[in-house]
Amino acid sequence: MQVLSVHSWPQAIAHLDADAFFVSCEQASRPALRGKCVAVGKERGIVIALSYEAKAKGVKRGMFVSEAKRIYPGIIILDSNHETYGLFSVRMFEILKRFSPKIEEYSVDEAFIDLTGLRRLYACSYRELALKIQDTIEKELSISVSIGISITKVLAKIASKYKKPHGITAIPGNEIHLYLSNILIEDVWGIGPNTASLLKKFNINTALDFALKNENFVKKYLSKPYIQIYNELKGEPSIDFVEKISPKSISKAKSFYPPSNEESFIFSELLKNLKLSCAKARRFNLAASKLSIFLKTSDFQMLSVEAKLSSPSAMPLMLTESLREVFFKIYKPEYSYRQTAVVLSGLTEKIQYSLFDDRAKIEKIVSVYNAMDDINRRFGRNSVHLGASSDSYVHKERTPNLPLLNIKV
DNA sequence: TCTGGGGTCCTAGGACCC
């Protein structure tokens, strides 16, 4: 047997993955749902999360809700509630920070935790430490998680998936090969369908096959991300640990049914996405210097454009003109569309004004938005919104001097 | 996996400069 790394724990990286997270949050907040066949997913849409009971009945993620109901008529379908999931997520990360100050919030329901050197402090093995974390989350949040521990991030990912749900798997450096031989190449984090089919042509079918390939082969056929994965599989840390930084882009997308080619409708959908993404940017205290839009046609083609903004902004009223311009660059009435999306990027912390902008006007708009965000924070989301931005499509005038407030508290 | 929504990172190639 080949040994890929001789040391058992040069460092200890844990990967935590919540089990059926969205559904678990629903079950945690409504105990009556526990032990039942539950799915999260919009009516007419697709299933995005399933309880293990529902999985056992043969319902799969990505299925149409109607299909899921046919397979198991007793299934309970819930509307997704991302605010709740976000709250559980925050509390889960807070628990993790009690164990180690160094954590990477990888997604709402996943985190990497650097446990290196903590055995002495907790007077236990890494496996036992993972067990304590798992217990704490279960007791405090009623959420079940699986944890994998190994010496690199890619291996920790493999470990957390090895036994699920409610698993604890530790892969020390000297046992890597025992695990990798059971992992199909397409199941490795970061290897997608394209790369998997390329590798299979060279007879690489498992993670172990890949790890045992020589470096020249890897450098000849693959690019940087895959070289990193290759190193990590061999037990050599190569992918940075990222402690949370602010987002690099903010987007909002929404599909609708049936598809439409009506200009004013498509534009109003874009405007909604613009408002939502701007609101999110303001929550992070960020301003966008680039605006892109995406239109998805009914046959799933993507049309997109990007525009540079004269000054960074997170205020819909200041971006509406740009939105209109980019929209007419790609909108073609002969297609029909099923989704629009807005992406804000080039995000900057401080809002800078170019010399050509009317500073006073900008500041007035900023203060109105600040007041609005404040009201929404105190009285709940969507208590207040700006009237002018929703129908500015109809009146093709420039940005109004003072936006109107529509208050519906 | 017949299609929801939100992200990240990398590469190739063009523009522009010296």
Place this chain on the structure above:
DNA sequence: TCTGGGGTCCTAGGACCC
């Protein structure tokens, strides 16, 4: 007004992730 090579910045598009 001929022509080489190198650096940097930006953009579009691909691949992948949850």
